[in-house]
Amino acid sequence: MKKLYKHQTTDIFAYVLEEQRALVIENIFGEQLEIPLYSVFFKYFPAEKGLKIVAVDETPADVIDLFFQVLRDVTGLAYQYSIGQVLTVELEGQVLHTETVSLQSKTRKTLLIATRNEGKTREFKAMFSQLGYDIKNLNDFPELPEVAETGMTFEENARLKAETISELTGEMVLADDSGLMVDVLGGLPGVWSARFAGEHATDAANNAKLLHELASTAVSPEKRKAKFHTTLVVAAPGKSSLVVEGEWPGSIATIPRGDDGFGYDPLFVDEETGRTAAQMTLEQKNKVSHRARALQNLLKEWPEWLRQ
Ligand SMILES: O=c1[nH]c(=O)c2ncn([C@@H]3O[C@H](COP(=O)(O)OP(=O)(O)OP(=O)(O)O)[C@@H](O)[C@H]3O)c2[nH]1
Ligand SMILES: [Mg+2]
Numbered sequence: 001m002k003k004l005y006k007h008q009t010t011d012i013f014a015y016v017l018e019e020q021r022a023l024v025i026e027n028i029f030g031e032q033l034e035i036p037l038y039s040v041f042f043k044y045f046p047a048e049k050g051l052k053i054v055a056v057d058e059t060p061a062d063v064i065d066l067f068f069q070v071l072r073d074v075t076g077l078a079y080q081y082s083i084g085q086v087l088t089v090e091l092e093g094q095v096l097h098t099e100t101v102s103l104q105s106k107t108r109k110t111l112l113i114a115t116r117n118e119g120k121t122r123e124f125k126a127m128f129s130q131l132g133y134d135i136k137n138l139n140d141f142p143e144l145p146e147v148a149e150t151g152m153t154f155e156e157n158a159r160l161k162a163e164t165i166s167e168l169t170g171e172m173v174l175a176d177d178s179g180l181m182v183d184v185l186g187g188l189p190g191v192w193s194a195r196f197a198g199e200h201a202t203d204a205a206n207n208a209k210l211l212h213e214l215a216s217t218a219v220s221p222e223k224r225k226a227k228f229h230t231t232l233v234v235a236a237p238g239k240s241s242l243v244v245e246g247e248w249p250g251s252i253a254t255i256p257r258g259d260d261g262f263g264y265d266p267l268f269v270d271e272e273t274g275r276t277a278a279q280m281t282l283e284q285k286n287k288v289s290h291r292a293r294a295l296q297n298l299l300k301e302w303p304e305w306l307r308q
Contacts, residue, residue: 110134114147114165114175117194119262124176126286127295144168154179154191154231155243162235172236178290180264182210182226182252184218190229193264203263207256210267214252224252228268228277228290232298234305242305246294250277261285 111133113124121137128135138144147164151157154177162175179193189196189210197205218224228248235241249271256266258278265277270288277285286292 110136112141112165112169112171112173113137114161114173117262120176120178120291122282123286123289123291124174124295126282127292131299138165141169149177149191151177152191154229154245155233157191158231158233158243159235159241162233163241166235166237170237172234174232174234176230176232176291176294178228178230180210180226180268181229182214182224184223184225185213207264207267210252210264211254218252221251224254226250226252226268228264230290230294232294234298234302239305239308242298242301244294244297244301246290246292246297248288248290248293 111128113121113135114137115121116138118137118139121135121139125135144165145168147161149157149160151160158175158177160175161177162173165175166173177191179190181187181190189206193206195201197209201209214224227250230246232244232246233241248268251269251271253267253269253276256278257276258266258280260280260282261278265285268277269275270277270280272288273280277289
C-alpha cells in the first residue's frame with residue numbers, strides 16, 4: 001500500500017494510506033488509532049464537493065497538532081481550529097464545516113494508580129482517557145494495604161506507593177505524591193500537605209491552617225508566592241522505576257474562591273490567569289496543573305522506558 005504522507009515525531013508516527021483514506025496514528029504505546037479523513041485533502045477531494053474535515057475530540061493535544069500539521073503540509077493552507085466538543089474549520093474566514101467525532105481507541109487498557117485520593121483520580125481519569133486508558137485506584141481494591149508515607153521527599157513517598165503496590169499486584173502501577181509549597185513557609189506544607197492540620201485532616205482544616213499561618217507573616221501578594229508540585233513514579237515488576245516531576249507557579253489567596261477541584265484548590269491562585277484552581281473547570285486545570293505538567297514529562301519518557 002502506498003504511503004502518501006508520512007510524519008515522524010519522537011512520540012507519534014502517522015501516515016496516510018491511499019486506499020484507506022485514513023490518517024493512522026501510532027500513539028506512544030504503539031497502538032494504532034485511525035482517524036477517517038472523509039474528504040479532507042484537496043488533492044483527492046475536489047473543491048466542488050465541499051471541503052470537510054474530521055473533528056476529533058477526546059484526543060491528546062499533540063495528536064490534534066500533528067493532524068493539523070499534516071493537513072497544512074499537504075494542502076499548503078492555514079486552518080484555524082479549537083479543541084472542544086465541536087471543531088469548526090474555517091478557510092479564509094469562511095466556515096466550511098463543523099463536526100464532532102469522538103476517537104476511541106479500540107483496545108482500552110486499565111492502569112492502576114496507587115492513590116486513595118478521588119480528586120487526583122478524577123484528574124488522572126480525564127487525562128488518561130485521551131490515551132485510551134481506564135483508571136482504577138486503591139479504593140477499587142480494599143484488600144490492598146495502606147502504604148505509610150514515611151519519606152521526607154515527594155520522590156520517596158511516590159516510590160513507596162508505586163513500588164509497594166506494584167510488588168503486591170505484579171502490575172505496572174503509577175503513584176502521585178504532590179503538595180503545596182509556600183515560599184514564606186520555607187516550602188511547607190510540602191510532603192505534609194495532606195496532613196498539614198494533623199493526621200486525617202480535612203481539606204477545610206488544612207486550608208484554615210494555611211490561612212492562619214500566612215495571616216501574620218505574609219500580608220502582601222508577593223509574600224504569598226507558592227507552587228504546587230507533583231512527582232510521578234511508574235513502577236513495574238523487574239524494572240527500575242521511572243520518576244518525573246511537574247510544577248505549577250502561583251500564590252495563596254486571602255479568602256477561598258471557587259467550588260471545583262479539591263484540597264487547596266480554592267486558595268491556590270494561578271499565576272497566569274489570576275483564577276484559583278477551584279475556579280477552573282477540570283479541563284482548564286488539566287491543561288496547566290502540576291499534575292498535567294508531570295504527565296506531559298512522563299509521556300516524553302514512558303515509551304522508551306516501556307521498551308527497556
Ligand atoms: O488543591 C490541591 N490541588 C491539587 O491539585 C493538589 N494536589 C495535591 N494537593 C494537596 O497535596 C496533598 C497530596 O498528598 P499526597 O500526595 O500524599 O496525596 P493523598 O494523601 O491525598 O492521596 P494518596 O495519593 O497518597 O493516596 C493532597 O491531599 C492535597 O492536600 C492538592 N491540593
Ligand atoms: Mg498521601
